[in-house]
Every structure is written in structure tokens, then in C-alpha cells.
Amino acid sequence: NAGVTQTPKFQVLKTGQSMTLQCAQDMNHEYMSWYRQDPGMGLRLIHYSVGAGITDQGEVPNGYNVSRSTTEDFPLRLLSAAPSQTSVYFCASSAQGQANEKLFFGSGTQLSVL
């Protein structure tokens, strides 16, 4: 049982480039979410999904797109990378609402935008 898998682990982009961070879970969890972690700012929610076909914005959604075509996958797309998007990105999932079930995290993607 792999849990929550994120790829890639490291990525360097130039300003203006686009890319997709991948996230997959094999626990049949309904809820999936993306957080970014920055020094001094803690973890902040970018986007989340309560099930296939349903997504919503979190605290810091600008510059990011998501879609949820399957229960297993929840990719995060950076449309035009900016230096302010340099961060560590975590994908997380839970069985029901995050309020009622433990949250499982992936190992993270460290992104640098030059």
C-alpha cells in the first residue's frame, strides 16, 4: 500500500514555464488537497477536492489549477511559474471530510522557480 505518492520530488523551473505536479493515492479516499509550505508561513491550502469532478479553492489558489477526473489522482498545474511559487508542495488525502478523518500526506515536491 503506497499511500499518497507525489512526483517529482524536486523540480527547477524558469519564470513563465508551466508544469504539473502529480499526486496519486491508493486508499480510495474521497478528499484530496494541495498545500504549500513556506518558512515562516506554515502550511497553506491551495485547492481541494471532495470527490471526483468536484474541486474548490483554498487560501492561496492564484496561479494554480486543479482537476479531479478520477478518485485516485489530483494533479496541480502551475500555469506560468513565478519566483513567488518557490515552495514545498504537499498533497494530502482523507477518507471523509478532513475534519473527521486523519489526513495522509505525500512526501512533498520541492519546487524552485528561477
Added chain:
Amino acid sequence: KQEVTQIPAALSVPEGENLVLNCSFTDSAIYNLQWFRQDPGKGLTSLLLIQSSQREQTSGRLNASLDKSSGRSTLYIAASQPGDSATYLCAVPYTGANSKLTFGKGITLSVRP
């Protein structure tokens, strides 16, 4: 807006000491509170989840308590070990929304041999 505070930001203790990590939140109308552990360069691992109807949860040497009325939670670590060195974060659901979490910035614990 829910705000979560963890003070101090860092803590260093000798091995064997019992210790308490604090977490405070501004809106007491929460569904639950989770404590997480994060090792350097790794993701977060959920340690304990306390439902709003519970006052505490225990797992091994860890005990977490919740006092909604005062907006506080504590994580008690008994007989600390060097392997407990990590960052500990608490998180509660957003005010009025039970599907999103607000995290504290964490307490970085160092247990000295």
C-alpha cells in the same frame, strides 16, 4: 478566520524528560484537532486526532488533550527520546468549513542524548 498558534517555535530538552507542546486556536467551534509530526525533508504524519466530543487521545508515549472552551490543546510526550526530534504541528478545521484545515507553524523539538 481561524488562527492557530504554537509557542515556542523551538524547544530543546535532554533525553528522558517529559514535555508538553502547546497549541491554541481562536475559534472554539471546531470539529476536531489533529497533531502531526514532520521530519526534515519529509511529509507530515498524523499522530493523534481528537474529536470535539473527546477530551484526550493516547498513542504510546503520546497523549493529546483538547479544551475547546479555552481554545487550547496540548501534546504530552513521556520519557522523550532522540528519535522524537522533529517538528510537531497542530491543525483545526477552518471556521465554518469542516473540509479544510488551518495549521499552526509548528514547534521544532530537539531531544539531546
